[in-house]
Amino acid sequence: SSELTQDPAVSVALGQTVRITCQGDSLRNYYASWYQQKSGQAPVLVIYGKNNRPSGIPDRFSGSSSGDTASLTITGTQAEDEADYYCNSRDSSGNHFVFGTGTRVTVL
Amino acid sequence: QVQVQQWGAGLLKPSETLSLTCGVYGGSLSGYYGGWIRQPPGKGLEWIGHINYSGSTNYNPSLKSRITISVDTSKNQFSLKLSSVTAADTAVYYCARGHGDYESGYYYYYMDVWGKGTTVSVSS
Numbered sequence: 373s374s375e376l377t378q379d380p381a382v383s384v385a386l387g388q389t390v391r392i393t394c395q396g397d398s399l400r401n402y403y404a405s406w407y408q409q410k411s412g413q414a415p416v417l418v419i420y421g422k423n424n425r426p427s428g429i430p431d432r433f434s435g436s437s438s439g440d441t442a443s444l445t446i447t448g449t450q451a452e453d454e455a456d457y458y459c460n461s462r463d464s465s466g467n468h469f470v471f472g473t474g475t476r477v478t479v480l
Numbered sequence: 481q482v483q484v485q486q487w488g489a490g491l492l493k494p495s496e497t498l499s500l501t502c503g504v505y506g507g508s509l510s511g512y513y514g515g516w517i518r519q520p521p522g523k524g525l526e527w528i529g530h531i532n533y534s535g536s537t538n539y540n541p542s543l544k545s546r547i548t549i550s551v552d553t554s555k556n557q558f559s560l561k562l563s564s565v566t567a568a569d570t571a572v573y574y575c576a577r578g579h580g581d582y583e584s585g586y587y588y589y590y591m592d593v594w595g596k597g598t599t600v601s602v603s604s
Binding site for chain 1: 530592
């Protein structure tokens with residue numbers, strides 16, 4: 373079982389804001405990275421570190437962290453943002469890495 | 481632009497060894513990690529392990545007894561071997577380039593370039 377817990381699914385109206393959370397003890401000491409995975413495709417990095425976006429990722433994606441929870445926020449959600457989102461960070465031992473359970477975002 | 485390409489056998493029988501290789505193109509693996517991730521059908525992502533340019537490895541404890549990740553710096557490639565496969569190892573396997581650093585005193589790790597994935601099926 374994953375040591376990083378995410379809500380299984382969230383829905384958001386087109387143009388609105390959605391926040392996806394990732395909870396785990398290790399997040400008190402390590403930042404999470406976030407990945408977007410569309411159906412049948414490889415994951416794509418969208419956020420890493422404190423709040424960094426790779427080149428080509430729209431600025432409507434942002435990250436934050438507080439205590440044992442990391443968050444990915446999509447502001448002004450677009451239809452193309454519909455996908456599964458996974459967080460990734462160290463496990464509770466700090467020695468290995470683990471993915472979150474994943475959140476499916478549906479755009480209404 | 482850095483790309484990774486992966487290849488290897490996609491159909492295995494139980495007890496055989498899975499073998500996949502990932503090549504990094506348009507950039508060096510130096511200073512980065514070569515990582516492996518898998519995704520069983522209809523399920524989430526699972527981190528398998530990674531290796532750095534010097535050959536230091538870090539493995540998922542649940543798979544550690546069966547996996548070997550190696551690097552060939554002369555070819556800018558890294559490889560995964562998973563022994564004694566069963567149907568539970570059926571998944572899409574991805575390779576990715578990883579990088580770790582510190583920001584505001586906290587460590588972070590990310591995988592920024594991913595392969596397209598290799599579907600591996602284990603069946604008798």
